[in-house]
Structure formats: structure tokens, C-alpha cells
Amino acid sequence: MEIEALVREYGSPLFVYDAGHIRRQYKRLTQAFEGIPFDIHYAMKANENPAILKIIKDLGGGIDAVSPGEIDRALNLGFDKTDIVFTPSCPDVEELKYAFSKGVRVHIGAAEYFPLLGTFLKNKKTGLRVNPAIGIGGNQKIATAHIDSKFGMPVNDLQKVKEYQSLYGFEVEAIHIHTGSNVNNIGDLKKTVDHLFEIAGQFDNLRYLDAGSGLKIKYRDTDKETDVEEYAAYIKSKVKEYGKNIRILLEPGKYLVGNAGILVTTVNIVKKGYKKLFAGVNSGFHHLIRPMYYDAYHEIINISNPGGEKKTYDVVGQLCEEDTFAYDRELNEVRRGDILIIKSAGAYAYSMSMNYNLRPKPKEILIDGDKIKDISQKI
Numbered sequence: 001m002e003i004e005a006l007v008r009e010y011g012s013p014l015f016v017y018d019a020g021h022i023r024r025q026y027k028r029l030t031q032a033f034e035g036i037p038f039d040i041h042y043a044m045k046a047n048e049n050p051a052i053l054k055i056i057k058d059l060g061g062g063i064d065a066v067s068p069g070e071i072d073r074a075l076n077l078g079f080d081k082t083d084i085v086f087t088p089s090c091p092d093v094e095e096l097k098y099a100f101s102k103g104v105r106v107h108i109g110a111a112e113y114f115p116l117l118g119t120f121l122k123n124k125k126t127g128l129r130v131n132p133a134i135g136i137g138g139n140q141k142i143a144t145a146h147i148d149s150k151f152g153m154p155v156n157d158l159q160k161v162k163e164y165q166s167l168y169g170f171e172v173e174a175i176h177i178h179t180g181s182n183v184n185n186i187g188d189l190k191k192t193v194d195h196l197f198e199i200a201g202q203f204d205n206l207r208y209l210d211a212g213s214g215l216k217i218k219y220r221d222t223d224k225e226t227d228v229e230e231y232a233a234y235i236k237s238k239v240k241e242y243g244k245n246i247r248i249l250l251e252p253g254k255y256l257v258g259n260a261g262i263l264v265t266t267v268n269i270v271k272k273g274y275k276k277l278f279a280g281v282n283s284g285f286h287h288l289i290r291p292m293y294y295d296a297y298h299e300i301i302n303i304s305n306p307g308g309e310k311k312t313y314d315v316v317g318q319l320c321e322e323d324t325f326a327y328d329r330e331l332n333e334v335r336r337g338d339i340l341i342i343k344s345a346g347a348y349a350y351s352m353s354m355n356y357n358l359r360p361k362p363k364e365i366l367i368d369g370d371k372i373k374d375i376s377q378k379i
Contacts, residue, residue, distance in 0.1 A: 003264055003303055007339060010363050010374065013283040014264040015350050017047075017375075019055055019368035021260040026059045029252065032232035036239050036248060041085050043213065043253030044070045046347040051366050051375035052257060053077050064251040067091075068098050075102065085210065085249065087129055087176065089151060093117065100124060107176045107210070111157040114164035127174030127210065130155060132195040151178065158202060174249075175200050178212025181254060186226055189214055190234050197238050200246070208247035211235065215255040219297050219344050226255075254347040261346025263288050263362070267338045268318060277313045279334040281325070284317025286356040288342060288349045291325050299343040300326055308333035315340065319357055350377075 006016060029040060041062040044053065048070065053063070054077060062083030063074040074084050081103040088095060089109065093116045099106045100120075107127035108114070114121070131152030153161075165172065177199075179192040196209050215226040235248055265281035272278075290296035300315055302308065310330050317323035325342060334340070353361050363376040 003339060003341065006365060006372075007264060007266070010365060012264050012266045012339070013281075013287055013362040015261055015345065015362050015364045016264060017049075017052065017257070017261045017346055017364065017366050019260075019366055021346075022052065022055055022256050023059065025252075025256045025260075026056070026061065029228060029232075029250065029255075032228045033235070033248065033250075036236055037208075037246070038248050038250070039083075039208075041083070041210075041249055041251045042256060043251045044074065045351060046253030047257045047261070047349075047351050048073065049350065049364055049375055049377060050077060051373065053079075056256070064253070065104070068095055071099060071102055071104055085127070085251070087127075087178075087210075087251075105174070107174065109152045111153050111160045111164070114161065114168065114170075118168060121168045121170035123169060123171075125171045125173040125207075127176050127208075128153065128158070128161060128172055129176040129178070130158070130195075130199055132177060132192070132199070152176075155199065158199065171205065172203050173205070173207045174210055175203065175206065176210035176212065176249075178210075178251065179214045181214060182216050183214035183226070184216060186231060189226070189231055193235055193238055197242055200242065206244075206246060208249050210249040210251065213250060213252045213255060215252055217254055217258045217344070220299060258347035259344050261344075261349065263342040263345040263349060265340050265342065267334055267336055267340060269336055270313075270334055276328075277311060277334075279313040279315045279331070279340070280318060281315060281340055282318055283325075283342075283362070284319035284323040284356075284359070285321070286317075286319060286323075286354045286359060287362055288325070288345055289352050290348055292323060298325065298345065300329055300331060301341045301343070302332045302334055302338055303341055304338035305332045305335065319359070321356075 039062055041064040042056045043064040045066055057079055063079055065071045065084055065086050066088050084104040086099040086104050087107040107129045109129035129152040131149055132155055133147040177192050177196045183189055200206055200209055218225050265283045267279055268282050269280045285292045311333050312328055312330050314327050315325040315329055366373045366375045
């Protein structure tokens with residue numbers, strides 16, 4: 001069905017997702033890592049729609065959860081508890097206890113939690129999220145392993161963890177490092193893997209190593225995606241060098257769903273400022289916050305006037321705030337009522353949306369082959 005027909009039926013703004021894209025991305029990863037013990041744990045925070053989670057489950061994937069609510073959603077959808085990894089950031093101690101009680105895998109990111117949990121940990125298994133204090137290229141708001149990041153425990157706290165092991169009787173079953181999101185340089189990802197295996201050598205009886213994700217997708221035609229085949233080959237070489245039985249976990253979110261989704265908007269008004277033309281659409285950062293929060297680039301297409309003369313616009317939203325999707329963007333001439341598509345909106349769009357200004361969230365539509373399904377979530 002054409003986008004215009006979807007708008008006529010469901011209205012706009014509207015999120016539209018492509019199930020086929022998710023499956024293709026998943027298949028590419030599994031094929032790349034074939035030959036070693038390997039699991040995909042989808043980062044639910046990227047897009048928590050139950051219909052998308054069911055696609056991941058049917059593909060054989062697990063879940064990376066960061067809150068009790070995400071744990072509950074995954075369990076309610078039928079994910080096995082052992083296929084859920086809980087890696088929260090600065091959670092309350094009771095959240096960690098809740099995760100342990102549900103039987104999911106727990107990764108603890110601060111040594112300070114161990115004395116707070118104390119004897120509760122006796123005979124339990126846990127993973128450690130470690131911050132190796134390494135910098136990466138790209139947006140530092142989505143970098144999570146540098147020296148000033150809140151994520152993960154410093155490497156020099158690992159000896160303290162070993163002392164807590166002896167004191168409280170728990171087992172360390174995994175080491176986890178996540179470099180960040182949409183990492184520009186595959187060399188930075190490889191460097192993270194080096195640190196992961198180096199730290200693994202300090203612990204006995206590890207069951208798995210979690211390399212997080214950071215796999216880059218294209219937001220513009222000139223972007224270079226992560227070569228997952230090259231990355232997988234590097235990890236395979238490290239597994240061979242390690243010489244012990246070990247599983248590798250990857251936690252892709254954006255890689256699987258980022259380019260599976262678009263945000264469809266309608267132009268409310270085209271107005272002239274002192275120096276600029278503004279294309280005002282019926283959306284805003286309450287639906288897609290990445291351009292305002294991360295200065296992120298999202299391609300925008302005017303599908304209503306593909307042959308129109310090129311003009312330059314600021315594409316802005318209708319919130320009573322600065323909510324600009326794009327500055328000085330060249331588009332085919334925009335007119336009131338035109339439909340603008342904002343691409344790469346499958347990840348961290350609806351999941352970060354809100355009802356600011358008491359404006360409703362968009363509907364969500366899933367296209368799966370020749371089937372179209374309204375998968376809108378009840379708010």
C-alpha cells in the first residue's frame with residue numbers, strides 16, 4: 001500500500017515499520033557469526049512494540065532489558081527467562097533483586113551494589129558491566145565506555161568485586177562492555193572486543209561475553225555501515241585465541257530496527273520568516289527527539305511533490321518549543337498538505353515519545369509482506 005493510502009486510512013503522523021527489514025538484518029548477523037556459540041539479545045529500549053518483539057522472538061532472539069517493565073513485557077510475550085539479560089543503569093537495589101527473583105540474567109554495573117546486596121547474592125550468578133575508559137569517534141551523547149561515562153564499573157574495581165565474591169559467595173558468569181550506539185569506526189568496536197577478552201582472562205568459569213552493540217546504520221547515503229562480516233571475523237579470531245568454551249552475546253537495537261521505520265507527517269503550513277522558509281509539520285520532538293537531543297540527521301522526503309523545484313527549508317514541528325527536525329534542508333517544493341517522510345525512525349523514536357503539550361502519540365503500522373497491521377500501543 002502506498003504511503004498516501006496509509007495516511008488516508010490511519011491518519012498522520014504515523015509510524016510505519018517494515019518487518020522484512022528486521023528479518024534481513026537479523027539474518028545477516030546470524031550468518032556472519034555462524035561457527036561460534038552466538039546469541040542476539042535485542043535492545044528493547046530501541047523499540048518496545050510487542051509486535052516487533054514477537055518478530056525477534058520468532059527469529060530465536062533474546063532481549064536486552066533495562067527496567068523491570070521491560071523484563072515483564074518480555075516474559076509476558078513468552079521469552080524464556082534465560083533469554084533475557086538485565087543491564088540497567090544506576091537502578092534501585094530492589095530492581096536488581098526483582099530481576100534475580102525472575103531468573104533473568106543480571107549484569108551489575110557498579111561495585112558499590114555488592115555490599116548493598118550482600119548475602120542476597122549467595123550462590124547466585126551475575127555478569128559485570130565494565131567501563132574500559134576508551135574513547136570513540138561520533139556523538140559523545142551515545143558513547144558509553146569513556147572515562148566520564150556513568151555506564152559500567154571502572155576496570156580497577158574488578159579486584160574489589162573478587163573480594164566481594166569471596167565474602168558473599170556469588171559467581172561471575174559474564175563480562176559485558178558496550179562501547180556506545182552507532183559507532184563510526186569499526187576499529188573502535190574491535191578495540192572494545194580486545195578489552196573484553198583481556199578482562200575475561202581475569203575470571204574463571206565465565207559462560208559468555210557480552211559485546212553490547214554499537215553497529216552503525218546509514219542515516220544518509222554517504223554513511224558507511226558497520227561491516228558486520230569483518231567484525232564477526234575479528235570476534236571469531238579472538239574466541240579462537242581465548243581457547244576456552246565461551247558464548248558471544250550481541251545486543252543490537254538500532255541495527256535491527258532503525259531503518260525499518262519511518263515517521264510520516266503532514267505539512268500544516270509553509271511560512272516565511274525573515275530569512276528562512278519553514279515547513280511546519282504535524283509532529284515534533286515528542287514523536288522523534290533524536291534531531292533535537294542528539295543533533296541527529298534524518299533524511300526527509302516530500303513524497304507529494306517528487307518533481308517539484310528544490311527549495312531550502314527548516315522542517316519544524318508544532319510544539320510550543322524549538323522542535324526542528326532539519327535546518328536548511330533542500331527539499332522538493334513543500335506545500336500545505338504535502339506528506340513528508342522522515343526516514344530511519346524505527347529506533348529511539350516511538351520508544352522515546354511523549355504526550356508533551358497534551359498531544360497524542362502517533363499510530364504504528366507494521367507492513368509484513370502483503371499484510372498491513374495496526375500495531376498501535378494503548379497509552
